[in-house]
Structure formats: C-alpha cells, structure tokens
Amino acid sequence: MLSGLTKFILGFFLAIAVLVGGGAAIALYFMNRTGIPPAKPVYSNDSPSVKAQAPKGTELGGAKPSLTPRTSSKSSPTPTESPKATPSSPKPLPSGAYRGRVNWAEGLSLRSQPNQEAEKIGGVAFNQKIIILSESEDKAWQKIRLEGSEQEGWVKAGNTEKVDEQQPEKPEQ
Secondary structure (H helix, E strand, O other): OHHHHHHHHHHHHHHHHHHHHHHHHHHHHHHHHHOOOOOOOOOOOOOHHHHHHOOOOOOHHHOOOOOOOOOOOOOOOOOOOOOOOOOOOOOOOOOOOEEEEEOOOOOEEEEOOOOOOOOEEEEEOOOOEEEEEEEOOOOOEEEEEEOOOOOEEEEEOOOEEEOOOOOOOOOOO
16 A cells, blocks of 8 residues: 555656656747747848848848849940949039938938928938928928939938038148
C-alpha cells in the first residue's frame, strides 16, 4: 500500500514537472519569435537610397532595382552621364520673395489656406528647395512655391530657412 501511494505522488509531481517544463519551453519559443523585428517595408514613394538599403524580398511587386546604366541606341564603350538641368538664368523672384529650404526633418504638409483645417494639397520634403512668397498676417504661415514647379501652398512658419543665394568665393591657394 505504501508503494502505491508513493507511485501516485511521484507520478503526480512528474506530471506537474512535465507540464511546467513544456509550458516554459513554449513560452520561450514564442517570446523569441516575437522578439525579432520584421523587415522594414519599402514603399513606392521612398527615395532610391532607401530602396537600395532594403532587404531582399521586400520590394513591391518583387522587382529588383537595376544597377546597370541605361544606354542610348548608339553603343558606346563607356557609360555617359545623363544631362543635368542647369538653370541658365534663374527666374526673377516676385517682390518680397526669397529662396529657402525646408528644415523640418519630417517634411511639411502643403495646404490650400493658411490654417490647420485647410485641405492638404501636397507635401514638401526635408531639405527641398522652395521659394517663400509671403507670410500670413499673424506670421504663423508662409505661402511657398516649390522650386522647379508651379505648385503653391501654405506651410507652417518656422519650418523653413532662408538660403543665401550668393556662394562665397573660394580663396586661391
């Protein structure tokens, strides 16, 4: 009779130990699986440098970025640099306007009117060149035009900075 009671008690403790050990193993497994962050998604409006850093398999549509230079119909032994748009003569600015750039790291929302509830008509990226046309009466908003575009709108003041148009001359050495 004593051996039967001993077997029961040992069996009971063994079952409890197996359940606790199994539960701990399952908990560790799921904690490790959820502790690994997923790959950063890449969206179609990301800059090319972000797409180049993206892990494989996260490109939209499975397309991989092409690193080979595009050539014209004429075959040339060396790749040629694409022509860059060089302003021959910058357009004269309206009176009171000046060139600037966005210094808010997240970029800015371009709005149709100078208030927070106005319709968003676009966005302006960080460091994008702009032309500041005017300010609202309360100086809380600035009317801007995107450089190289005719798109105009209002952004919150204080998120842009004036760009010096004159380049300092380099001293000769």
